[in-house]
Amino acid sequence: MADKIKNAKIVFVVGGPGSGKGTQCEKIVAKYGYTHLSSGDLLRAEVASGSDRGKQLQAIMQKGELVPLDTVLDMIKDAMIAKADVSKGYLIDGYPREVKQGEEFEKKIGAPALLLYIDAKGETMVKRLMKRGETSGRADDNEETIKKRLDLYYKATEPVIAYYEKRGIVRKINSELPVDEVFAIVEKAIDELK
Numbered sequence: 001m002a003d004k005i006k007n008a009k010i011v012f013v014v015g016g017p018g019s020g021k022g023t024q025c026e027k028i029v030a031k032y033g034y035t036h037l038s039s040g041d042l043l044r045a046e047v048a049s050g051s052d053r054g055k056q057l058q059a060i061m062q063k064g065e066l067v068p069l070d071t072v073l074d075m076i077k078d079a080m081i082a083k084a085d086v087s088k089g090y091l092i093d094g095y096p097r098e099v100k101q102g103e104e105f106e107k108k109i110g111a112p113a114l115l116l117y118i119d120a121k122g123e124t125m126v127k128r129l130m131k132r133g134e135t136s137g138r139a140d141d142n143e144e145t146i147k148k149r150l151d152l153y154y155k156a157t158e159p160v161i162a163y164y165e166k167r168g169i170v171r172k173i174n175s176e177l178p179v180d181e182v183f184a185i186v187e188k189a190i191d192e193l194k
């Protein structure tokens with residue numbers, strides 16, 4: 001089963017909360033037929049299911065902390081295998097959050113061909129998340145948790161970007177621009193993969 005995804009195109013989509021990862025992934029899915037896997041969405045779906053694991057996850061996420069590595073990875077892998085026959089590639093959104101997560105992903109699943117670094121300023125991310133929080137229903141889109149998520153993001157994710165930069169697969173995308181202009185830059189990076 002797992003070898004079905006061994007040769008798949010894998011794109012890590014990394015950026016702070018509210019930087020626009022989900023927005024850009026949606027557009028990549030529409031144009032390129034990739035499968036979009038947001039680790040956050042997978043986790044929230046588990047929470048919504050009301051399972052015991054979901055309840056434990058909810059407590060962790062509400063505090064703005066990171067969920068255990070194996071849990072996230074197993075959920076991503078299962079979701080990838082489920083889409084192996086129809087997927088032109090995979091967008092792994094919001095993962096890895098830490099260098100160790102990236103290493104484990106490569107051991108268990110495969111190597112990324114590209115890392116899209118969706119980059120927006122801290123104040124922009126806060127503004128967007130506060131706005132999203134008005135309608136998203138997400139427990140973590142509130143001012144206090146947003147600050148914590150941003151702090152954690154800077155600490156944990158910057159080493160991730162440095163790690164993949166050494167391997168030459170990072171493309172930094174200016175996400176301060178309007179959505180379609182951001183996507184024009186994203187398209188170039190994806191087109192280069194073919």
Ligand SMILES: Nc1ncnc2c1ncn2[C@H]1C[C@H](O)[C@@H](COP(=O)(O)OP(=O)(O)O)O1
Nearest residue numbers: 017018019020021022023128132177178179
């Ligand atoms: N380039 C852009 N310009 C303005 N608003 C943007 C934007 N990209 C995303 N947004 C909005 C849409 C959402 O309400 C909010 C967060 O975007 P998102 O795609 O959900 O971010 P992420 O998935 O990185 O947390 O910001």
Ligand SMILES: [Mg+2]
Nearest residue numbers: 021022038040
């Ligand atoms: Mg998102």
